[in-house]
Amino acid sequence: MNKWEPYFRPTTKKHDSGFRCFECGYLVMGNNRKAVKKVVIARGVDHISNWLFSPLDEGTQFDMDLLCDGNIRIYSFGRPIFWSIPGFSDAKITLHKEEAFWQEYDEMDVIWEKQNQKGVEK
Numbered sequence: 001m002n003k004w005e006p007y008f009r010p011t012t013k014k015h016d017s018g019f020r021c022f023e024c025g026y027l028v029m030g031n032n033r034k035a036v037k038k039v040v041i042a043r044g045v046d047h048i049s050n051w052l053f054s055p056l057d058e059g060t061q062f063d064m065d066l067l068c069d070g071n072i073r074i075y076s077f078g079r080p081i082f083w084s085i086p087g088f089s090d091a092k093i094t095l096h097k098e099e100a101f102w103q104e105y106d107e108m109d110v111i112w113e114k115q116n117q118k119g120v121e122k
Contacts, residue, residue, distance in 0.1 A: 002028055004108045006074040006083050006093065007035070007067075008048060015046035015089065022048060024083055024091050026108055027071060034069040037112045041083060045091040060095060 004026040013021040022045040030036035050062070062081055065073045074081060074093060084092040 002109075004028055004037075004039075006081055007038070007071045008045070008074070008091070009071050011043060013044065015044060017046050017089075019046040021046050022091070024048075024085060026083075027073065029067060029073060033065075033067050035067060035071050037109075038071070039108055039112050039115065042085050042091065044089060045085065047090045049090070049092050062093060 005028075006024070007027045008022045008024045011021045011023050015021050021043065023040055024042045024045050025038060025040040027035040027039075028037040060076065060078050062074055062076045065075070067073055076095075079095050080097075082094050082097055084094045
């Protein structure tokens with residue numbers, strides 16, 4: 001299984017709003033229920049909301065799993081879902097790739113490989 005899915009996890013960083021921050025990105029879950037690949041796209045998110053549900057998206061839902069490594073995977077059995085993080089502080093889950101902050105979604109494996117070659121945190 002090599003499917004990139006959104007994830008988030010709490011951090012110890014405190015946002016200017018006074019709330020603690022989330023790290024957000026995409027991961028690939030392995031058979032051991034841990035991330036085997038992970039690309040971080042934001043570390044200062046203090047607010048996550050759901051943009052999935054509009055009249056056109058009726059019947060679509062998302063689910064979450066707490067993985068064994070502390071990452072919270074967001075997934076859908078229907079359509080793929082994406083992060084929209086326009087200002088780095090507010091993150092939204094969307095079904096619409098054109099709204100996604102991370103336009104390089106299709107290149108996630110390449111980005112992950114480059115990050116690991118440089119020794120950047122997974």
